[in-house]
Amino acid sequence: MKKIHISILALLTASMSLVSCNDWLDVSPKSQLEQDDLFGRESGYNDQLTGVYTKMCENSMYGLQMSIGFAEVLSQNYDINTSSDEWRYVREYDYKNSDVETVINNIWKNTYSCIANLNVMIESLETADKKMFTEGNDSVYLGEAIGLRAYLHLEMMRYFACAPSMDSSAKGVPFVTQYGVKVTGQKTVAETMQLIINDLLKARDLLKADPACQYSERFEWNTATSQRSPRFNYNACVATLARAYLWNGDKENALKYANEIIDINDGEEQLLNRPFSWVSPTVFQSSNKHDYQPSFYTEHIFRLSINEWEDNGNKYFHKEKGVNSLSPSYDYANEIYELSAGLGADYRLVYAFDQDGSERYLSKFWYMEGRQANGMIPLLRMTEAYYIAAECLKDSNPQRAVEILNYVRSNRGLSNNLLPETLTSEQINDEIFKEYRKEFLGEGQLFFYYKRLNASEIKGAPVPGSKSVYVLPIPSGDIEFGGYEN
């Protein structure tokens, strides 16, 4: 009998300990945080978003390649020196070159890394206890994360898939919404665009709680240090919607969301404390060069503030880089800004170029000690909404289209060179192209303008535009291990 008691006791001890063991075995690493720990408080979501923005600031992404570097070289806005070892193969669209391949692979890899980081956060957020958030903040975080994820997917579409105008039934890029080992397959361009747009719409709804669209006095709008304004906020979501619809060829919706942006700034009832506003010419008159804001940061809807800008800002737009410098030459810049047509007063030429030694360089993103605008790289500019609206209206309402373009001209020091209202649709189109070229110089957008229209001519390019130029190759590793194609 005694034995039986003992064995019962042993069994009880065993089963009791097994139950409590599971908790004991949950070890939290000291040098790393577990998912539940990080996302167990509101600040964790902010930290995770900050992490994604930090990653986006890397050189392989918007810190260099997806803004002033690779992306802009593709647009041929810089007349790159043909002996540049860093950029010549990019300029020639030689995507097979191993250095270029590395740049492309990193764009793909790091963008999807950002997406994975957003996904893990979105998954936690969807199941999180909403009580831990300051009221409404949970929707803001969710909207920001979903919106940014859609933005990044749209970027991948712009780089790695056919534009809908080229072939909407071609394979799009994988639209990844899950963190995990499961491989996400590809859908067609049209389907993928729809997924992106759906997410953007969902994000827009969620971001209505965003203080950025409540226009209240308590929020300091567009200062360099303000927490929400440069981020992927409500307005960024709207602007992305306009961009996505236009990319998809849906002019009606593109116009709708472009107008929403225009109305904030130039609408019938202009809002006080606007989240973005036209650059004021007075800043250029300041005797202190540090106050210069040649990238017109008050006009940014969504931008990255790159901390480590000193390196790139001091090199690529200076003589230091020699043949690898990133600036249109003196003559090429004059051509872009139509000096011969008498448009030399353009702020974008006058204030965004400067001398370094004997040469003139693009000074839009120069790094200057103590300058507030250091490293502010715009990803969405309010003027894009104007161009989208103009493009959507050029056939149905050319006068309005011209009017919209003249808004821009008059805020670029060209009040005396306004476009005539009599312009034809084709002429308007040409003016829009010129605007893209001028406005986004150094920002990596023009290439996608060509691509969206499947243009056969890329100005300054050694080869004509074609699918092999417009669709960047998916990394070979992912073709092998993910079964992807493009």
Added chain:
Amino acid sequence: MRKIRCLLRQVAGSRIPTLLILLVLCLGVSAQRNAKVTMSFKNESMQSALKRLEKVSNMKILFTYEDVEGYRIDGDYKDTEVEGLLQMMLSGKPLDYSIEGNLVNITLRERLNDYEKARRGFSGHVIGDDGEPVIGATVRIMGTKHAVATDINGKFSFDVWPRGAQVVVSYIGMETATVKAAEDMRIVMKSDAKVISEVVVNGVFTRKANTFTGAVSTLKGDDLRSVGNQNILQSLKSLDPSFLQIENLGAGSNPNALPDFQMRGSSTVADVQGEYASSANQPLFILDGFESELTKIMDLDMNLVQSVTLLKDATAKAIYGAKAANGVIVIETRRPESGRIRVSYTGSLSLEAPDLSSYDMCSPAEKLEVERRAGLFTSKTGNIVEQLALDNTYSSKLAEIVAGAKTDWLAQPTRVGLGHKHSVYIEGGDQAMLYGVDLSYNRISGVLKGSDRTTFSGGVNLTYRWKSLQFRNKLTIDYNSSNNSPYGTFSDYVRMNPYSRLYDADGQLMKAYQYANNAGEIGLYYNPLYNTTLNIIDNSTYTTITENFYAEWQALESLRVTARFGLVHKTTTGDVFLPSGHTSFVNATDEFSKGSYDKSNGKYTDVSADLGVNWSKQMGKHLVFLNGQLNLTNNNYSTVGVKAVGFPNDQMNDITYAVQYAKNSAPTGTEGISRTVGGLASLNYSYDERYLFDANYRLTGSSETSRDNRWGSFWSIGAGWNVHNEKFMKSLKWVDRFKLRGSFGYTGSQGFSSYDAKATFTYYTNASYNGQIGSYVKKLANNDLRWQEKYDTNIGFDLTVLDNRLTARFDYYISTTDGMITNVTVPSTTGFSTYVANLGKVENKGFEAYLNWRALSAGRDYVNAFASVAANTNTLKKISNSLRAWNEQQDKTMLADKLTTPSVKYYEGCSMNAIWAVPSLGIDPQNGKEIFVKKDGTVTYDYDIADQVVCGDNQPKYNGTIGINGEIKGFGFSVTGSYRWGGQMYNTTLVEKVENCNLEYNVDRRVLTDRWQKPGDMALYKAVTDMSVTYPTSRFVEDYNLFTLSSLSLSYDFRDWKFVKNSFLERLKVSAYTSDLFHISSVKIERGTSYPFARTFSLSVQATF
């Protein structure tokens, strides 16, 4: 027994009441014993005689036929009293009589004693030689069925005491004792080393070897010590071929290099990340029941080792479940013995001499000739001025050599290292309290100047007994300090040109030399000796405190409850100081960044506790052992390292003198916690010691696996048949033991890092955004990550024949590791490139055979010869996609980095140790080019990496040991050799020092003798002028057979000398050892490239007071 005590048959009850009745009867009956009778006997049987007497005397005579059978009576008796007649009749016979009234009782004399002594019986207690009572020992009266088991105090008693009885006491793990029965006897059982092989110690419990079905090798401490006195790992590999040290031709005999071992083949790929590459296949070490690190085992004082058990198959190792897949090595240290205080001292002196026999470098004149032949002194342009200059260079070099410029570079950094070792053990105590104190000091001086390893360790072992409770406590403190040689890497010296003088004309040590390379360009090369004149520090230390507590409660005769608690706390430091004058800072421009100091600190705490229940019972022919155990472990570790720079003065060699931290450096480190909980149930059943059965079940929960796969269960089943115990075998007298056994089951191993299964986040440490620090997810978590499982099947037999002279053991096994942990490549759309998963399968199969012949066994003298062989083949059955990608990467790297040694590649159906190279037909005698065979069979001069096939295997087909040892009249000897047969090696010396040789430096002599020179030469190697890179080719894959005389030792025991017998000395023994005296190899390759190999000679004295 057939009785004819007719009368007494009516009286029921025991003998004592019967006698009482008889006594009562006596009182009333007058004595008839004095009645006189006359009788005559003629060779009459006793029973007939007694029956007649009964009639004649009118008395009742009681006897047993059996008792009196066979006795005959002769003689005439007249008017003799009955009693007198009886006396005469029984005289000279073992019969007694007693008369009670008219009853005569005839008994065997023995039986009478039986009666008398039965009233007393006898008792005693059994203790082990450690002074502890032996509980549950079987005490049997020899030749009878009387047997009892000792109680919790080791006591026993018999209620019978047959005259002259001998008692036989037996207990597993102890030598069976036979002692004459006595009052209140004290029987001491020896756990003599010889008997250890009769039990299996697995660190959790002890099993009778006779009924155990697992595959194990048990080695006694004395066996290990007779082979060598360096450390137990060195001795172990000389004795058991299944314990294989992975040959490291680089590290040689570096005392501070941790060797890499594996048992029964490798079951984990050296992962792409390489995190576990060095020890992925290392077996689990269990020291006194607790998991232990390899370092601890390596530095363990050999004199403390009682036994080492290698657990090989599933039955043996399943109790260690999740960690046991690579095999388990269980080390038990000695426990104090009872008695008066006893002091044992072992001291040894050892010499380590560098073994440079594998080097065959050019002499100054030969090297110059090589340079000349290679065209270093021939103008490429044919310019006559240039040629004249080159001629001048040549003649001045030649003149230098003739003048005696010659440096023996190999001798510069090497020395004969003098090491010494002292170990003291003090023990004693009584049954209640036993103590053992050990102290040891071991200093090993390596053959590279300045490299040494010093270990101090001390321990206190206390045992306390109170009633049915027993407590043991062992506290050990180890301190180790190791210095790496400031002389750096040995190969830096080997390659120096022999004609380079050490000192310049002023007698100053040369700082640099100018050497010409293959293209004739002159470069500057630093003298590696120069740095040694500086105050370099390369030291690491550790301090370990080990506390083991053990409590035992004998709850019932058959039930024992044990509890153990173990704590290991280890702190480590590492210091590497390079002064500013070091040649590595020659190119540094910033004065304040010259000189560097790397400092690291580590902390490691391991706590384990377990609670066990042991139950054993013999029920008739059924013998059952049951064990249960619950345990938990908690392991914390953390390391941190910093690097400081700027040490203006060589003497300011503390990190606090640094000017600053290294630029852009941050503290580095690792940190982790891992926990396990588990339970174990183990059953050993045997029927009549003939049919044997073992079953084990282990459940382990680990913090390192994913939440969904937290618990791993491992099990094993084994069966055995003691054929020698069958009736039909009894007639075969020459077979002493023949056991067949088989087992199968699962064990696990981990092989992934602490947090691989989880999505963990960390913060950017080098970037911020808008003044905030962001977080990111570190890796792709695999929720399905689980233990990698190894399925072992083992069959084998144990055979002992010819009066225990010849012992053989054989095991055949197939082990399949499933769910092998590897990196799996995923498309980067997941945000990551790889994750850790259970993919991949590898199979190891092979056999082990051991033969032992006791050639002589007389008293203490013996001669023993042994031989063993082990074979293992390794096959990858399934690999992950990342390994495929890895293969491609290896090929790419090979071409990009011009790697000349074969890369490790993983292909399904191939061995993990395969040597990949392109088959070669050798050097074309016509033009000195190498002819390759393509995959389609055609031949070509062009090397194509795609033509690589498996040209060999690094692992030996067979490896084993062979040896003889013995002791005759106090002289002991031991000779052990080890061999490998089959298998190949890629001869890197030939590739790097002969064919792809860099003429800047010295080269192997074969450059001069064996390279192609002119058409028609049947040369082994390409032309000396051919500067093309030789990629892996079958030409350098050589069959690798090796024999090493791993140990040779002699000893003498002074036990028979008077001065020992008559003094306080209990024992005095001197021994001499050598290790790695020589080796015979089929491959001529440089051994010990980073650190030379050493031959060790040592002399040791062992004394006990």
